[in-house]
Amino acid sequence: MSKIGCAGCQGGEALPFAFTMAFHPIVNVSLGRVWGYEALVRGTEGQGAGQILGMVDDTNRYKFDQACRVKAIELAGALFPDAETRLSINFMPNAVYEPAACIRATLEAARRVGFAHRQIMFEFTENERMTDVAHVQRIITEYRKHGFATALDDFGAGYAGLNLLANFQPDFIKLDMELIRGIATSAARQTIVASVVTMARTLGVAVIAEGIETEAELATLRATGIELFQGYLFAKPAVACLPAAWFPQRDGVGSSPTSAATAAISAHAA
Secondary structure, three states: OOOOOOOOOOOOOOOOOOEEEEEEEEEEOOOOEEEEEEEEEEEOOOOOHHHHHOOOOOOOHHHHHHHHHHHHHHHHHHHOOOOOOEEEEEEOHHHOOOHHHHOHHHHHHHHHHOOOHHHEEEEEOOOOOOOOHHHHHHHHHHHHHOOOEEEEEEEOEOOEOHHHHHHHOOOEEEEOHHHHOOHHHOHHHHHHHHHHHHHHHHHOOEEEEEOOOOHHHHHHHHOOOOOEEEOOOOOOOEEOOOOOOOOOOOOOOOOOHHHHHHHHHHHHHO
16 A cells, blocks of 8 residues: 655745545454545546655655645545544654644644544654664654554564554554465464454554555455454545445355445546
């Protein structure tokens, strides 16, 4: 999934491009309901995240990040069905200059649209080593002070692993999709994920499995005790609207997830 990041709190030129947000559901399969949605950047003329992010540089990164947060909250405030549905927003810890300053736009947007802080989750990921662990801890402390949840994304990929979990102990970890892929037929992956789930439960950290594409992957992961899932099996991201999510029936047999997700996106696009 493409991510958006926060830069330092310096000024910069106005954004030379327009963008919007797509929403991708995170579902609680045990309850048969959408738990929340991750906000993903998209172009207003159908451009993918890569094309938009390719126009972000040092001169506009801070304004882009602030605009992304505000756009996600404003859209969620208008679209979300209730005050329990979560909104997940991505940020890059090494790019945040001053946590209290960089969160102001988020606080103001939430106040303006009446969006509860407890509904907002900030995902942080790091594909390079964090050079200032204390700074990242200050960011998480500042976010928690305002009632926001935090999630360690891409757990099991790159440097987003045990050291980060030990240092920050977020509210959630999101298992990397590369660890998920092929898990239904991989005893090694099953053992690793089961151990991670047990460890997270002991630490009081909830687990979200992302990148789910097959019912076999879902069944294998549910057997480990995971309840929160994200992936194309349930729905594809929908731009500026909420896609309908597919769920397995109580007996474990559901309607075709691919056709259900496709139908939902087509209905929103009509």
